[in-house]
Amino acid sequence: MKKNPIIPFILIMAFGIGLIFFLSMEGVSNKEEIAATEEAAEGGAAEGEATxxxxxxxxxxxxxxxxxxxxxxxxxxxxxxxxxxxxxxxxxxxxxxxxxxxxxxxxxxxxxxxxxxxxxxxxx
Known part of the structure; x- marks a missing residue:
């Protein structure tokens, strides 16, 4: 029986799409924490500067x-x-x-x- 060489690429693609999906769900559940971190960075000083x-x-x-x-x-x-x-x-x-x-x-x-x-x- 001859194996199809495309199957490993399809499996890698499916794994990658699944990984992206689950990581985006992690980001959604932490959106308040991420927003607070970004707000603190924007409210603070730029690089090399200070308040x-x-x-x-x-x-x-x-x-x-x-x-x-x-x-x-x-x-x-x-x-x-x-x-x-x-x-x-x-x-x-x-x-x-x-x-x-x-x-x-x-x-x-x-x-x-x-x-x-x-x-x-x-x-x-």
Missing amino acids: AGSFDPEAFAQGKCISCHGNTYEGQGSFPALVGTALSEDEIKDVLANGKGAMPGGLVPAENIDAMAAWVKSLE
């Missing part, structure tokens, strides 16, 4: 600044070093708020500019 009470300038810089200023903030290409900058803290605040050269303004939320400028100035 005003818990702003972490270094974590923010890791998410936003290293792509231009380098992993060690010592500058790269036409982007200046943040380490040992000659700018005053007020000048740093102005650059963070309004941008300068290739750096756009508004990367740092307004309520966190003071903390970010102090952190940049502390890089020595």
